[in-house]
Amino acid sequence: MTRVRIVDVAKTAGVSRATVTNALKGTGRMTGRTREHVLSVAAALGYPLATDPRRLSPSRTLALGVTTLGAEAWNFAALPYFAQVIAGALASAHARGYGLTVLPAAPADRRWHALVADGVLMLDPQQDDPVERLLRASDVPRVYVGRPACPEPSDVWVDNDHDSVLRSVLALLRSQGARRIALIAGPGSDYYACRNAEIYRLWSAEHGNDPLILPLDHPELGEALFATRRGERPDAVYGIYESAGRLALDAALRQGLRVPDDVLVACMSEDPAYTETAPPITTLSLSPRLAGGLAVEALIQLIETGKACPIPSLPVHLAVRASTRRG
Numbered sequence: 001m002t003r004v005r006i007v008d009v010a011k012t013a014g015v016s017r018a019t020v021t022n023a024l025k026g027t028g029r030m031t032g033r034t035r036e037h038v039l040s041v042a043a044a045l046g047y048p049l050a051t052d053p054r055r056l057s058p059s060r061t062l063a064l065g066v067t068t069l070g071a072e073a074w075n076f077a078a079l080p081y082f083a084q085v086i087a088g089a090l091a092s093a094h095a096r097g098y099g100l101t102v103l104p105a106a107p108a109d110r111r112w113h114a115l116v117a118d119g120v121l122m123l124d125p126q127q128d129d130p131v132e133r134l135l136r137a138s139d140v141p142r143v144y145v146g147r148p149a150c151p152e153p154s155d156v157w158v159d160n161d162h163d164s165v166l167r168s169v170l171a172l173l174r175s176q177g178a179r180r181i182a183l184i185a186g187p188g189s190d191y192y193a194c195r196n197a198e199i200y201r202l203w204s205a206e207h208g209n210d211p212l213i214l215p216l217d218h219p220e221l222g223e224a225l226f227a228t229r230r231g232e233r234p235d236a237v238y239g240i241y242e243s244a245g246r247l248a249l250d251a252a253l254r255q256g257l258r259v260p261d262d263v264l265v266a267c268m269s270e271d272p273a274y275t276e277t278a279p280p281i282t283t284l285s286l287s288p289r290l291a292g293g294l295a296v297e298a299l300i301q302l303i304e305t306g307k308a309c310p311i312p313s314l315p316v317h318l319a320v321r322a323s324t325r326r327g
């Protein structure tokens with residue numbers, strides 16, 4: 001992992017290197033909000049912070065939960081994206097003297113009803129999610145990682161600019177000769193899935209791309225993607241979920257297609273294992289560790305001041321690898 005430097009913290013926090021140095025050492029003249037902002041960003045990025053006993057308070061606790069995705073429990077913490085959100089949230093919470101409790105994803109979990117926390121982080125909320133309904137009915141401050149499906153005026157969230165992000169990925173695939181690009185998205189009702197599908201359809205109409213959207217849980221995903229005549233099958237696939245890259249790669253190989261010669265493959269993922277696939281797969285990082293850290297910072301502002309400052313769109317990083325390189 002690349003070592004985080006003071007200049008990296010300064011760039012992300014929007015301050016000078018001197019301000020970062022003073023904030024880390026507890027020196028210099030700056031507002032408390034600026035100092036706490038720098039410390040939260042540093043923690044979210046993984047910059048090593050010295051423990052200050054004055055910042056610790058066992059009575060202050062935050063909770064973190066994720067959408068229930070229907071009637072089944074699922075281990076979201078095992079996915080690299082969510083693991084990094086949790087890591088960033090935990091680092092920033094500890095930097096501000098708060099504890100963090102991560103609740104499992106299970107429908108109607110009684111722990112949510114008995115929860116004692118000063119604030120809650122909600123990850124990827126779905127439409128009509130029972131946990132979100134419970135939180136909205138309570139007075140507990142909350143911040144979302146991922147825009148809510150049906151936001152209210154008072155909602156606060158941390159997210160990427162999915163419009164420009166998806167368009168940049170589609171433009172990359174088109175620049176490598178792709179003319180029929182398929183999208184793996186859904187079946188969730190969260191904003192991330194719905195907005196990506198909407199932008200994909202708009203982009204397809206603008207570029208004469210015959211749209212094909214398949215959900216990640218399609219029972220015959222490979223056949224639905226590639227078992228068509230040569231002129232009709234996709235020549236590129238982008239998946240908005242971490243497992244979509246492997247699924248598309250395996251499906252292409254089962255159909256006798258070569259990646260990238262016959263079909264390009266890319267996906268959103270934080271999983272470093274994609275550098276070891278054959279061929280290595282192009283991935284898009286949504287900066288989840290930073291998302292978790294900034295969400296905690298916003299949540300603590302809500303708890304302590306009753307309001308949160310505007311949060312800019314998160315940066316992304318596109319790692320272009322052999323799966324999308326031709327020639």
